[in-house]
Amino acid sequence: MPDINPFVIFMASIFTNNMILANFLGMCSFIAVSKEIKTAWGLGQAVTFVLTGTSIINYLIYHYVLVPFNLEYLRFIVFIILIAAFVQLVEMIVERYLPTLYYSLGIFLPLITVNCAILGVSLFMIIRQYSLLQSAAFGIGSGIGWTLAIVALAGIRQKIKNAPVPKGLEGAGITLIITGLMALAFIGFSGIVSVQ
Template structure:
């Protein structure tokens, strides 16, 4: 039975959120989630990259690698595609959005090594999605990642004024809050689940 692409979109945002169910992309999630504006900017960049690299990798995998019998090279090819696309996005952001470029700093080029980007492309192949399903899965995963990082930024902003034990300040409390957010998102799992 083929899963409706709209179901995949909503599942990628809520029930199979790439950060809160698979814990992919934690490095930049923890490092950048201290400011809402920066988190939103990075989330938009990740969504953009996820959407387009998933489609590019779909086309490359199904129209180049599979016909040539080179499926085992998908990891290398996907990483090269992601790296090239992120370089393009970095140049565009630097040129047209310099404030966001400087706010994101080192984290913009680190989108290249964000394991959520590669994970979505690999899930797309493993789950045997078609082009539309892959597009909506990539977009939904980006929106879900953005939703999670912006929510975390809002929570961390409030935590600045809370009495957090000294040993848990910074990444410690962030990981605990991420776990609590993941539990909250599990509440959506009764709605729809994709495998």
């Protein structure tokens, strides 16, 4: 178990080890649902919630069920069904209590199931041998980092909505370039903390 303060992990996963801008995980919904700040913010919250929940549950299942029975090799399938069940639950809650968000997220809400950032967090925390507290901090931090990135991108995309973008770059093209520039900008944080 690495001796890192959970708070450091939390900050690192927002800025220096941002899931999208440093690890390039969870790109599909990042590109697709970043047209408006409001929806991006909604999806960000959903992802953060799922990330926090699944990182804690997956940690507990891994260390208290899989490890004692020497079933670590089952971790992929176990993590994936846990994430799927969790997303299903979130979908029911959002449909019931936040119908506007439910409609604007559309298919991307169930697609959180296969958001690689989420499985990524669960796998990283195992590989990096984090403790429960560290894992939880890592999950929340990654969620907030993901939200920060998608909301920032949505803000930029709203600003350039009427900008004279070259024809061939409209839509996804310019979005990928912006993402690259944002990733470059985030390198600026890399001196603050370093975690591996």
